[in-house]
Amino acid sequence: MRKLKKLTIGDYIIPAILVLFALAILIPIWYVVSVSLVPMHVYFGTRVFLYPPLDGITLENYRQVFSFDPIRTGFINTIFVTITSTVFVMFINVTFAYAMLKPIPGRRFIWVILMFTMFFSGGLLPFFLMMVNLGLVNNRLALVLPHGLSIFTVILMQSYIRTLSPEYEESARLDGAGDMRLLWSIVLPLCKPMLATLALFAAVSGWNRWFEGMLFMQRVDLQPLQLVLRNMLDDTQAAMANLPVLARRTAFGMGLQMAAVVVTMLPIICVFPFLQKYFVKGITLGGVKG
Numbered sequence: 001m002r003k004l005k006k007l008t009i010g011d012y013i014i015p016a017i018l019v020l021f022a023l024a025i026l027i028p029i030w031y032v033v034s035v036s037l038v039p040m041h042v043y044f045g046t047r048v049f050l051y052p053p054l055d056g057i058t059l060e061n062y063r064q065v066f067s068f069d070p071i072r073t074g075f076i077n078t079i080f081v082t083i084t085s086t087v088f089v090m091f092i093n094v095t096f097a098y099a100m101l102k103p104i105p106g107r108r109f110i111w112v113i114l115m116f117t118m119f120f121s122g123g124l125l126p127f128f129l130m131m132v133n134l135g136l137v138n139n140r141l142a143l144v145l146p147h148g149l150s151i152f153t154v155i156l157m158q159s160y161i162r163t164l165s166p167e168y169e170e171s172a173r174l175d176g177a178g179d180m181r182l183l184w185s186i187v188l189p190l191c192k193p194m195l196a197t198l199a200l201f202a203a204v205s206g207w208n209r210w211f212e213g214m215l216f217m218q219r220v221d222l223q224p225l226q227l228v229l230r231n232m233l234d235d236t237q238a239a240m241a242n243l244p245v246l247a248r249r250t251a252f253g254m255g256l257q258m259a260a261v262v263v264t265m266l267p268i269i270c271v272f273p274f275l276q277k278y279f280v281k282g283i284t285l286g287g288v289k290g
Helices: 009-036 040-045 060-067 069-099 107-119 124-133 151-162 166-174 179-190 192-207 211-216 225-234 236-241 253-286
Strands: none
Touching: 009 253, 040 253, 060 069, 060 253, 069 151, 069 179, 069 192, 069 225, 107 151, 124 211, 151 192, 166 179, 179 192, 192 253, 211 225, 225 253
């Protein structure tokens, strides 16, 4: 009772605001899932509902989504881009962040050049011409290579490394460890929370990557999943025309769109809970020192 008496109005208002924000995020997601699970006559009969009727749930929209060849190939392409991009980004940024903590010649000049790119870019046309000259049109690496080095990621990694006690490095140096041995055996095991955070950033970025696919992937079988979804949302009538006649009685345009949205966002939603504790810890400790 004593603790309850100490509560102020703010102790009630702040949780209420957070609950409203959570509902504003969850209700649209729940509506998308509900629409994807109902047949056409249920949707057009009751367009606004909080949950799909139990006797009207169907998976026909999902079956038809996975029957599209672009969806299947888009999944394969996106999985390749996500895994490759995550490994590539982690290797480049972690090694670069560690190297830039050492007193190497020209380090200040390198930092000035890289920080300049955070505020100014070369523009879309030079970027497109460079990728064309490198022969990356209709090449999955066009979705990976441009995102290799991120100054924001480097800064986060360096901030976390600075929080480590210098005694670890000193003791390893006394045992004869070099820089690569020190990085692999001492620094990386101590940086698991930050590595998980950066890996999640890279994976989400790779999974949601579509703009470069729109620019450079002219072949449909090379387009990432998000670009396939975008094209599907833009031209649902064409997607419906490809369905069998019997499937059109259950599947419908809005249901196909919602099912495709669920399919594209579900993998990342499933992965995030396993990395959440590392994500929170990595962001918190990574922002302590700069």
